[in-house]
Amino acid sequence: xxxxxxxxxxxxxxxxxxxxxxxxxxxxxxxxxxxxxxxxxxxxxxxxxxxxxxxxxxxxxxxxxxxxxxxxxxxxxxxxxxxxxxxxxxxxxxxxxxxxxxxxxxxxxxxxxxxxxxxxxxxxxxxxxxxxxxxxxxxxxxxxxxxxxxxxxxxxxxxxxxxxxxxxxxxxxxxxxxxxxxxxxxxxxxxxxxxxxxxxxxxxxxxxxxxxxxxxxxxxxxxxxxxxxxxxxxxxxxxxxxxxxxxxxxxxxxxxxxxxxxxxxxxxxxxxxxxxxxxxxxxxxxxxxxxxxxxxxxxxxxxxxxxxxxxxxxxxxxxxxxxxxxxxxxxxxxxxxxxxxxxxxxxxxxxxxxxxxxxxxxxxxxxxxxxxxxxxxxxxxxxxxxxxxxxxxxxxxxxxxxxxxxxxxxxxxxxxxxxxxxxxxxxxxxxxxxxxxxxxxxxxxxxxxxxxxxxxxxxxxxxxxxxxxxxxxxxxxxxxxxxxxxxxxxxxxxxxxxxxxxxxxxxxxxxxxxxxxxxxxxxxxxxxxxxxxxxxxxxxxxxxxxxxxxxxxxxxxxxxxxxxxxxxxxxxxxxxxxxxxxxxxxxxxxxxxxxxxxxxxxxx
Numbered sequence: 317x318x319x320x321x322x323x324x325x326x327x328x329x330x331x332x333x334x335x336x337x338x339x340x341x342x343x344x345x346x347x348x349x350x351x352x353x354x355x356x357x358x359x360x361x362x363x364x365x366x367x368x369x370x371x372x373x374x375x376x377x378x379x380x381x382x383x384x385x386x387x388x389x390x391x392x393x394x395x396x397x398x399x400x401x402x403x404x405x406x407x408x409x410x411x412x413x414x415x416x417x418x419x420x421x422x423x424x425x426x427x428x429x430x431x432x433x434x435x436x437x438x439x440x441x442x443x444x445x446x447x448x449x450x451x452x453x454x455x456x457x458x459x460x461x462x463x464x465x466x467x468x469x470x471x472x473x474x475x476x477x478x479x480x481x482x483x484x485x486x487x488x489x490x491x492x493x494x495x496x497x498x499x500x501x502x503x504x505x506x507x508x509x510x511x512x513x514x515x516x517x518x519x520x521x522x523x524x525x526x527x528x529x530x531x532x533x534x535x536x537x538x539x540x541x542x543x544x545x546x547x548x549x550x551x552x553x554x555x556x557x558x559x560x561x562x563x564x565x566x567x568x569x570x571x572x573x574x575x576x577x578x579x580x581x582x583x584x585x586x587x588x589x590x591x592x593x594x595x596x597x598x599x600x601x602x603x604x605x606x607x608x609x610x611x612x613x614x615x616x617x618x619x620x621x622x623x624x625x626x627x628x629x630x631x632x633x634x635x636x637x638x639x640x641x642x643x644x645x646x647x648x649x650x651x652x653x654x655x656x657x658x659x660x661x662x663x664x665x666x667x668x669x670x671x672x673x674x675x676x677x678x679x680x681x682x683x684x685x686x687x688x689x690x691x692x693x694x695x696x697x698x699x700x701x702x703x704x705x706x707x708x709x710x711x712x713x714x715x716x717x718x719x720x721x722x723x724x725x726x727x728x729x730x731x732x733x734x735x736x737x738x739x740x741x742x743x744x745x746x747x748x749x750x751x752x753x754x755x756x757x758x759x760x761x762x763x764x765x766x767x768x769x770x771x772x773x774x775x776x777x778x779x780x781x782x783x784x785x786x787x788x789x790x791x792x793x794x795x796x797x798x799x800x801x802x803x804x805x806x807x808x809x810x811x812x813x814x815x816x817x818x819x820x821x822x823x824x825x826x827x828x829x830x831x832x833x834x835x836x837x838x839x840x841x842x843x844x845x846x847x848x849x850x851x852x853x854x855x856x857x858x859x860x861x862x863x864x865x866x867x868x869x870x871x872x873x874x875x876x877x878x879x880x881x882x883x884x885x886x887x888x889x890x891x892x893x894x895x896x897x898x899x900x901x902x903x904x905x906x907x908x909x910x911x912x913x914x915x916x917x918x919x920x
Contacts, residue, residue: 366386
């Protein structure tokens with residue numbers, strides 16, 4: 317961890333130097349490596365689990381996968397049912413450790429909603445159909461809206477005149493979706509959707525743009541934490557043929573919004589910025605800082621490796637095709653430059669395809685003469701190192717379910733407020749993450765990858781509350797993700813389950829051994845927990861527990877009451893004084909002289 321005042325001062329000073337020399341310039345377009353498309357969608361993901369970013373491309377009557385050789389060179393293969401006017405999303409929908417695929421679009425005769433399952437090697441089985449309503453001209457997004465560990469689905473799009481959809485599909489954890497669930501919002505097409513925790517309450521909210529029977533839209537939907545979107549608010553300037561992206565552009569810890577498209581005064585084209593107050597209220601549109609486009613595509617990411625979120629925008633400005641980059645000064649103010657070959661009816665994606673530490677760019681769309689599939693490699697001179705792995709990982713009982721926490725990670729460029737995280741959890745055996753897999757999704761246009769945003773507010777650790785009962789043993793780890801999408805995993809943690817209590821509040825079961833003892837909570841904080849004690853569960857009869865501080869001073873001795881299998885301690889020393897924050901060692905000993913050492917933390 318880089319915590320000293322000297323290092324922090326150096327990091328702040330380095331931003332000035334990095335910004336001067338890190339231009340985020342792109343070399344390209346590089347062509348002749350695939351088939352161009354327009355009116356489609358592209359998305360990055362490691363589909364064959366070999367450690368590099370592969371690519372899925374749809375549109376112009378195609379559905380193609382491009383596997384990466386690790387150096388940014390792709391080999392393309394067509395598969396499945398081809399589509400026009402489509403949207404695609406990659407995510408591990410069945411929690412088996414690989415990225416599956418959802419596709420919408422028009423196959424030439426009907427509209428589709430198709431599912432493809434991955435065998436772990438990048439081979440897709442499908443299309444699997446007859447589980448929802450097909451659409452075209454829409455947008456789809458995968459995200460855990462009900463906080464149960466699996467990826468749910470939101471779909472917008474066109475079915476027929478006056479039948480525009482906003483559908484919700486709930487995942488059972490095995491990739492089977494219940495839906496469509498309707499009547500909770502207003503359907504739209506020719507727009508975009510994006511998930512993000514815009515009000516910082518720990519669940520995924522939703523932004524929707526597009527056209528609904530001639531009425532343009534820009535709506536936000538607030539999640540109540542169970543997957544129900546209880547409040548819809550229309551705000552800002554409504555748009556169609558649009559693209560949206562959520563990301564913390566001003567580094568204040570919340571998600572801001574970029575919006576492109578036509579407004580209702582068609583053909584006025586827009587590039588609008590909305591800043592968040594941290595409670596999900598957006599100020600804007602802020603305009604006159606760039607060139608409006610529509611039809612369009614946008615993507616946020618740190619293209620110059622200075623630790624903030626920059627912007628790529630493509631589309632039609634009314635007189636020409638554009639491909640623009642906007643460099644962030646760190647406060648959410650952008651300076652724009654055109655480059656490469658402009659396109660509309662387009663899709664763009666940022667990712668480090670050649671594993672050299674910077675974000676490269678893939679662009680599809682129509683250049684006025686031909687559909688394109690262009691690759692741009694980043695020539696940024698600034699080295700971007702992996703972030704530090706998260707530390708102080710702890711799991712506690714919160715209302716009968718495991719709640720996970722960790723301290724924020726440090727990075728050579730990205731500020732703590734801009735770091736994001738991915739938690740992976742297994743419930744059966746070490747290394748098998750069946751509740752949330754380790755696969756990191758790259759949502760289209762989104763800088764907020766991973767499943768946990770940074771919430772280091774008032775010295776509160778990053779948190780994830782699961783729906784796993786504390787009686788279940790869990791295996792878990794966390795990755796820190798910087799603004800250039802580089803990530804670093806912590807070591808795996810095992811948290812043993814807490815056996816249920818019987819009617820006398822004793823832990824069930826005889827024949828316990830000293831190795832069965834577990835402690836909860838491990839990270840103890842009486843200002844956050846309802847009760848200010850620590851409990852040692854699964855204690856054999858006649859167990860004694862001695863508490864030592866980190867330098868070996870004995871602070872307390874605890875005894876197990878007769879026939880009782882747990883020891884409750886109020887965290888005071890032998891004189892009854894509360895022990896200060898710090899690291900402690902519990903030495904548990906049974907009547908046979910067997911000993912177990914348990915390290916834990918008190919944080920007040």
